[in-house]
Amino acid sequence: MIQADKVRVIDENGENIGVMYTQEAIEQAADLGLDLVEVSPNADPPVCKYLDVGKFRYEAQKKANAQRKTQKTQDIKEVKMRPNIDTHDYDVKMRNVHKFIDNGDKVKVTLRFRGRELSHQELGMNLLRRVQTDVEEIAKVEAYPRMEGRQMLMVLAPK
Structure with a gap:
């Protein structure tokens, strides 16, 4: 849950959209079918990004599996x-x-x-x-x- 009233928003392509109210950013994310994820909570204002969390987790899992495959076990x-x-x-x-x-x-x-x-x-x-x-x-x-x-x-x- 995002605590700040204003956040800096970055879209799914990594481009800076700007500073807006948190509620407005959440509504925009919902319209796009994405989630608003807080990337950097310590920044002023906090940085949030539009992400498809399911897709993000899937790709992270895929990357971890690929890394495990390329790792050579030492016999x-x-x-x-x-x-x-x-x-x-x-x-x-x-x-x-x-x-x-x-x-x-x-x-x-x-x-x-x-x-x-x-x-x-x-x-x-x-x-x-x-x-x-x-x-x-x-x-x-x-x-x-x-x-x-x-x-x-x-x-x-x-x-």
Whole structure:
């Protein structure tokens, strides 16, 4: 409900009609089949606009849905390795890491230790440092290497 006795009115095309009595503006809006909506209540006089509220809500909903569709959800892709990985296998895994990061996804690099490999965690740490230096131009480390049970994890995020 508009409290002021006089308001500045803007039509549906955004053009300034001028200052008029509130009751007169409400009647004009009704004649046009529109609603009178207070846009800026703190202005002197308050600014009101002729709007079709139903259409306005519909378009706002449509715009929000379109924005939600274009938004890309960021996935976490996982690349699993072993601490004593061969060079060619490492290159293939790194190609996948590059592809995932270029697509805008986060990458979780997992090193799984088996048997006595667990006593040589420094090999795993060296491998994860190597991964980190190989992708430092395109990715940043989001979670630094840490042990979780029998595996060592590191999370990379696109820059």
